[in-house]
Amino acid sequence: MKYLDEFRDGEAAAAMARRIARTVTRPWTIMEICGGQTHAIVRFGIDALLPEAITLAHGPGCPVCVTPLEMIDRALELARRPEITLCSFGDMLRVPGSSGDLLSAKATGADVRIVYSPLDALRIARESPSREVVFFAVGFETTAPASAMALYQASREAIVNFSMLVSQVMVPPAIEAILSSPTNRIQAFLAAGHVCAITGIELYAPIAERYGVPIVVTGFEPLDILQGIAMAVEQLEQGRAEVENQYARVVRSDGNLAARAMLEEVFVVADRRWRGVGTIAASGLEIAPRYAAFDASRRFGLEDHHVEEPAECRAGDVLRGELKPRDCGAFGSLCTPEHPLGAPMVSGEGACAAYHRYRRLEVA
Amino acid sequence: MSAVDVASMLSCPVPIEQYPTVLLAHGGGGRLMHQLIERMIVPAFANPALAVRHDAALLPVPTSHVAFTTDSYVVRPIEFPGGDIASLAVFGTVNDLAMCGARPLYLSVGFILEEGLPMETLWRIVQSMRRCADEAGVWLVTGDTKVVDHGSGDGIFINTAGIGLIEHDLTIEPRSVRVGDAVILSGDIGRHGVAILAAREGLELETAVESDCAPLATTVLALLDAGIEVHCLRDLTRGGLGSALIEISEAGGVRIAVDDVAIAVNESVQGVCEILGFDPLYLANEGRFVAFVPAEQAELACAIIDAHGAGTRSAIIGRVDRGEPLVTMLSSIGATRIVEMMSGEQLPRIC
Numbered sequence: 068m069k070y071l072d073e074f075r076d077g078e079a080a081a082a083m084a085r086r087i088a089r090t091v092t093r094p095w096t097i098m099e100i101c102g103g104q105t106h107a108i109v110r111f112g113i114d115a116l117l118p119e120a121i122t123l124a125h126g127p128g129c130p131v132c133v134t135p136l137e138m139i140d141r142a143l144e145l146a147r148r149p150e151i152t153l154c155s156f157g158d159m160l161r162v163p164g165s166s167g168d169l170l171s172a173k174a175t176g177a178d179v180r181i182v183y184s185p186l187d188a189l190r191i192a193r194e195s196p197s198r199e200v201v202f203f204a205v206g207f208e209t210t211a212p213a214s215a216m217a218l219y220q221a222s223r224e225a226i227v228n229f230s231m232l233v234s235q236v237m238v239p240p241a242i243e244a245i246l247s248s249p250t251n252r253i254q255a256f257l258a259a260g261h262v263c264a265i266t267g268i269e270l271y272a273p274i275a276e277r278y279g280v281p282i283v284v285t286g287f288e289p290l291d292i293l294q295g296i297a298m299a300v301e302q303l304e305q306g307r308a309e310v311e312n313q314y315a316r317v318v319r320s321d322g323n324l325a326a327r328a329m330l331e332e333v334f335v336v337a338d339r340r341w342r343g344v345g346t347i348a349a350s351g352l353e354i355a356p357r358y359a360a361f362d363a364s365r366r367f368g369l370e371d372h373h374v375e376e377p378a379e380c381r382a383g384d385v386l387r388g389e390l391k392p393r394d395c396g397a398f399g400s401l402c403t404p405e406h407p408l409g410a411p412m413v414s415g416e417g418a419c420a421a422y423h424r425y426r427r428l429e430v431a
Numbered sequence: 432m433s434a435v436d437v438a439s440m441l442s443c444p445v446p447i448e449q450y451p452t453v454l455l456a457h458g459g460g461g462r463l464m465h466q467l468i469e470r471m472i473v474p475a476f477a478n479p480a481l482a483v484r485h486d487a488a489l490l491p492v493p494t495s496h497v498a499f500t501t502d503s504y505v506v507r508p509i510e511f512p513g514g515d516i517a518s519l520a521v522f523g524t525v526n527d528l529a530m531c532g533a534r535p536l537y538l539s540v541g542f543i544l545e546e547g548l549p550m551e552t553l554w555r556i557v558q559s560m561r562r563c564a565d566e567a568g569v570w571l572v573t574g575d576t577k578v579v580d581h582g583s584g585d586g587i588f589i590n591t592a593g594i595g596l597i598e599h600d601l602t603i604e605p606r607s608v609r610v611g612d613a614v615i616l617s618g619d620i621g622r623h624g625v626a627i628l629a630a631r632e633g634l635e636l637e638t639a640v641e642s643d644c645a646p647l648a649t650t651v652l653a654l655l656d657a658g659i660e661v662h663c664l665r666d667l668t669r670g671g672l673g674s675a676l677i678e679i680s681e682a683g684g685v686r687i688a689v690d691d692v693a694i695a696v697n698e699s700v701q702g703v704c705e706i707l708g709f710d711p712l713y714l715a716n717e718g719r720f721v722a723f724v725p726a727e728q729a730e731l732a733c734a735i736i737d738a739h740g741a742g743t744r745s746a747i748i749g750r751v752d753r754g755e756p757l758v759t760m761l762s763s764i765g766a767t768r769i770v771e772m773m774s775g776e777q778l779p780r781i782c
Contacts, residue, residue: 068698068701068702071701071705075763075764076763076764077692077763077764077765080763080764080765081764081765103708103780106708109768110710110762110768111762111763111764111766112762112764112765112766112767112768113764113766115766115767116764116765116766156779156780157778157779157780158778158779158780160778161778181778181779183632183634183707183779289762289763289764414780415708415777415778415780416708416780423771424771424773425768425769425771426768426769426771
């Protein structure tokens with residue numbers, strides 16, 4: 068397949084791996100932010116091509132993984148109301164809240180629908196005026212513009228039976244939170260290419276400068292990731308800490324201006340709790356006051372309450388890149404894709420699920 | 432055949448001006464049920480065994496070994512690009528027989544109809560079953576019809592059971608798989624899963640993907656007739672290629688090593704997988720199988736499969752190795768990983 072096969076080519080990958088091996092003189096720890104990159108690393112076995120000196124830490128960039136428990140509980144509370152049709156992305160429906168997940172709620176009669184876009188949820192609202200249709204908006208800067216567009220259209224068309232439960236988060240504050248942690252060991256980042264396709268790359272420069280870390284905006288195919296690692300390693304070895312763009316075929320330095328304008332129109336920046344990580348200042352988006360009528364929390368009077376995570380789940384350590392999934396005591400025993408304790412075991416983009424599904428063959 | 436006969440065959444034989452939809456009474460044992468069976472189903476499925484109208488079909492079976500299988504079919508939508516519930520119900524059971532190396536002969540059909548199902552739809556499904564049975568060379572020899580209340584079904588459910596003859600001396604099963612066997616995949620994977628998904632979710636694809644739904648018995652019998660020492664066969668259904676290989680590995684106690692690059696995936700299927708985050712390895716198929724054969728017969732087996740297949744190319748995708756029961760896959764960039772069973776169904780990812 069064009070634009071795919073050439074980025075999965077075995078010989079080119081081997082050549083890139085040799086370039087990395089030639090460059091490395093000492094150990095480095097590099098974090099890929101995005102769950103899609105984690106998935107590709109484990110699926111294709113990219114880590115197996117790297118010299119031992121390079122450690123890949125998997126970042127918090129899985130949208131369902133970082134959605135806090137109380138948000139899922141709120142979605143469940145909404146889904147169980149007879150007048151509500153709750154729509155969200157497929158991944159989100161299996162993530163356990165403190166009392167079950169959305170798929171189980173569906174099995175016991177709740178009207179829960181998988182949609183591929185927030186605009187599909189808006190269409191359902193348009194077609195079912197007697198239902199209250201709520202879209203559960205999760206994800207990073209990649210999903211936020213479509214959520215914003217759905218709210219914008221709902222407002223313009225005065226679709227009064229549509230509202231949104233918003234748990235949108237942003238990547239750069241999470242990178243800063245990881246770098247500010249006293250236990251941080253991440254020395255360079257592969258930033259998420261698709262996020263940067265929206266936001267552009269300019270906002271990463273202050274982070275690279277302040278913390279002295281190379282940040283390479285990277286794509287999702289095996290060769291993209293290998294090249295991103297090569298560029299990060301070259302910077303580390305040369306003592307540079309700059310923002311570089313490996314994914315220039317998709318990412319413009321100022322991003323997608325129309326999408327950014329839509330985000331500014333509909334959302335405002337807010338503090339947000341990340342599952343397993345805690346509250347990160349100015350890391351979330353919430354509905355701007357002029358669109359407040361479409362805020363599901365407000366419309367249905369949902370209370371803000373705090374829920375504790377199960378103690379045996381170390382998802383937080385995994386999401387901060389401080390623990391490999393297979394080093395967690397619950398991995399594969401108490402916690403499996405069939406019975407996930409934490410969200411990283413649910414989504415294909417979650418590091419734990421990726422490790423479970425694409426276990427490496429350890430050749431003796 | 433006169434023009435009148437052709438017209439009568441093409442239009443629904445149950446007087447739909449009176450009964451445009453299925454009613455509970457169509458399963459009630461009375462006149463309406465009699466009319467449905469006698470006017471629609473029996474003529475459509477006509478064959479000597481059915482014509483006797485006994486409580487059971489009496490069947491001549493000329494060998495000492497038969498294969499017997501059953502499966503129930505529920506699918507939404509009931510008609511989709513490349514097939515319908517009828518083709519699944521006929522070919523699915525035919526293929527289960529074929530995977531034992533059996534020559535499929537007879538099928539039973541149980542319909543569970545939901546009150547309110549348009550009679551025209553039922554007629555299309557019945558006609559489709561007849562066409563598929565003809566294509567697969569089987570008779571639909573006995574059957575049953577029940578009607579459930581509106582809301583208690585999903586339009587139509589079909590159960591079929593099938594009998595096939597075993598005319599060879601091979602033991603075709605996972606325990607017959609040997610170290611050194613070649614693993615052959617009969618064509619590209621994932622078409623059925625994507626066709627259903629696209630039809631169900633209204634996905635607009637640049638190139639429409641049709642289900643691969645097809646009968647496999649002719650191909651399998653051709654392999655046996657050519658003297659291929661087939662060790663194991665498995666049709667790829669709901670769990671896809673990945674699940675089929677894992678099941679054989681576990682049941683046969685063998686290690687299977689496959690090469691990702693050798694596994695064909697149609698571009699539209701690949702595109703859907705890339706966008707939604709699906710792995711084609713776990714997508715459903717209805718007309719593909721894997722065959723485990725001695726390595727030295729693998730090329731010949733592929734040629735026979737291609738000569739009987741529906742235009743896609745078979746490939747040797749791997750081999751059976753020594754070692755603990757496991758399925759491993761060599762990725763396109765040269766790393767090896769373990770293929771795991773999917774848990775539940777694949778859900779589309781977020782971004």
